Amino acid sequence: MDAIVTDRLTLSYGSVNALKEVTFAVHRGELYGIIGADGAGKTTLFRILATLVLPDSGQAWVDGYDVKAQYREIRRRIGYMPGRFSLYQDLSVKENLSFYASVFGTTIKENYELIAPIYSHLEPFARRKAGNLSGGMKQKLALCCALIHKPSVLFLDEPTTGVDPVSRQEFWDMLGDLRSRGITILVSTPYMDEANRCDRIALMREGEFMQVDTPQHIIASYRDELWAAESDNMFRLLGDIRHFEGVKRCYTFGVEHHFTADATVVERLRTYLAARGYKELTIRRVAATIEDCYMQLEDKYHG
Amino acid sequence: MDSVIKVEELTKRFGNFTAVDHISFSVQRGEIFGFLGANGAGKTTAMRMLCGLSRPTSGRGMVAGYDIETQYEDIKNNIGYMSQRFSLYEDLKVWENIRLFGGIYGVDEKEIKHRTDELLAELHFEKERNAYVKSLPLGWKQKLAFSVAIFHRPSIVFLDEPTGGVDPATRRQFWEMIYAAAEQGITIFVTTHYMDEAEYCNRVSIMVDGRIDALDTPRRLKSEFGATTMDEVFRALARHAGRKE
């Protein structure tokens, strides 16, 4: 059986449908990402899988055990890192870690080998209070705490939110390393650019999975021709491209604007824009990113 | 071009610790300026000085035409502020929030009424006039918060990590509003450590250990560092940081 299996998981809070019939499976040893913005339902899904919340309907199994009936078995086997770094701010790095070790009936020494590559970053600050660590350090400590009992499945809910780019990259390197040791990892993130670090991803919005696949397949499935435009006046350019006949959709994309249109339309657009007096105008064909795919799916799902 | 922010050798020390170390830069009218740096690099301290909330230890600075050392009260009246953590009162209605902040910045009653109608029409929020802010979706709140931050027509608006965690489509709507405001001549000063927000700025500065280590357009920075994203530029710079923890 797969490490995580769900069947039509559904949960609503009052009138808000947090999860709508979510069905998916995570293979053993897979690094699986759930990509979605705030309010997409990621945390709700994690809480159900970590046996903290019961679904209204549907079923889920983690490591072969049912989340409702066999939650004790699951709790022994999983590592869980909630959205907020769940550390005791007034306890030191070492105290936090050894406390969580005893919660799971183990010791730091017993499982040191697994956390060593991560904990080595923290060891110089072993006596520092967790509350005085930077975001990146807190994140690493929380990961150590979630790993201290050698879980077979790891749930990480938005571990990189609020963390600077350097620490984010280090963190993903660590996840890659854990994955190579056979730990199944389910991780959620609002950052589209982190999707590429996962084996497979689910693009989530408003309690639903819009698409599930490898990042490469998702990008490959982007059908439209995508272009990037840039000029001296980006604000005016956005309106001009958007309202040009034949352009399907146009949106800002960092320093450029992305738009979809056929090649013939783009030729006409080029002439039109040149006549409008833009300087330093460039229009080039670009490959889609996960973010482009996400927005295209969003349009498809929600008009 | 006239500069709306101009600082020279701006420095802030706390005891032996130099939080901001002789930074100099200027921001033009209508520019979208990204102010980046890792946690602890000195971003917040520098921004506090620019907003007139903290006095520099040494150096000079002019913001919106006022001296940050002596005319900080005038500065406060001529800037707007918005952050993702705090912007609007959730338990007040939409129009109550607008009136509150309009009043705080001394916009007179009649003008507030007039501009409120205008603002709600622009955002297509007429139906939500009497809704509680907490009942609005996150993306709407942000748009409203930005509109409120520029309600008193400040010459600069400071945005603190404005779009972290928002879905891509909503984020773009928000940036389009920022572009529109900049087009009207409002200077936008964005502090963030989300690099995807940095890509939207006209120019960005990157602070490391209290100094500005890089300042240019995102495109030129990327080519200078041989990088494809701002993320890589940032990582290349932050790697040399001495102030690790």
Add this chain to the structure above:
Amino acid sequence: MDVFAAFVRKEFLHIFRDKRTMLILLVMPVVMIVIFGFALSNEINNINLAVVSSQRNETVRQLVERFDANHYFTIVGEYATAEPVEHLLRAGKADMAIVFGTDFDRQPSVQLIVDASNPNIASNEVFYTSSVIRKAMAETRPATQEEAVVTTHLRMLYNPQMRSSYNFVPGIMGLIFILISALMTSISIVREKEQGTMEVLLASPVRPIYIILSKMVPYLVISCFNLLTILLLAYLLLDVPVTGGIAGLCILSLVYIILSLALGLFISTVVNTQAVAMLGSVMTLMLPVMLLSGMIFPIESMPKVLQYISDVIPAKWYIMAARKMMIEGQTLAQVYVEASILTGMTVVLMALSLKNFKNRLG
């Protein structure tokens, strides 16, 4: 058991690391005892007495001598007319004047003039002084002239000087244990909910009972320490006679402390933020304890409805029992009604909070 030890150790670390909490936990009881025991007391200590008598006969002399010998009175002067009295009282040189009737032997009557700027103290002083007079008269005069002593005959048992610290000590104990045990326990559990650490603990194999019990142990220890401090202070500083037996009082207090801990647990199972836990504890515990438990206002003089409400306030029963044991000299066996009510409440609260403590997020 290792898990449990790790939890308890962690709880103690939280408490020791938080200097302000430590200060509140250990210093507050002492401060309260001192404040209530001395500063706020309604009790009589050293009445400056001016004596006015137009004729000095034997009875008057004996009476004055009696006052002089009583260490609660200091005679500040003897006068033939009442004229200087007002000046003395106004200047604060005297608290009270006793004016003997002109024909005291045959028609014994006295007038007491009191500085009533603090009416509670004044009435206590009058009360006590009259009792002294009455007692003296009863002893010195033959029983034939009874009518003089019949008018009012009150006796203040156990606390003849009406020392208020006697009453305040059980009250303060009732308040302190509720505050420390219930308030601090509920806040420390709710803090884990707020910080998100509870989420991780719930997702771990640890049984909720461990989490709960480990929260109680440190506050139990601290409360016991406070119990000892209070008893020592009360005994040495305020001369409260703990005549009903120290051991019994400790057992009673222990039951009450555990009851308070259970109450704290119960609160933590129904609220989710520290602010609410704090407000809730103060509103539902502190105010009722102070106002309805008889700590400050006597229960008998409350409206009937409030009297019924006061019945469900644990502190009322504890304070009643503690008062009986500390002042009236009753033993634990004699306060069995209160003791069993407290025990019953403990069991019910404990069961409720264990039942309420969820295995998952609420």
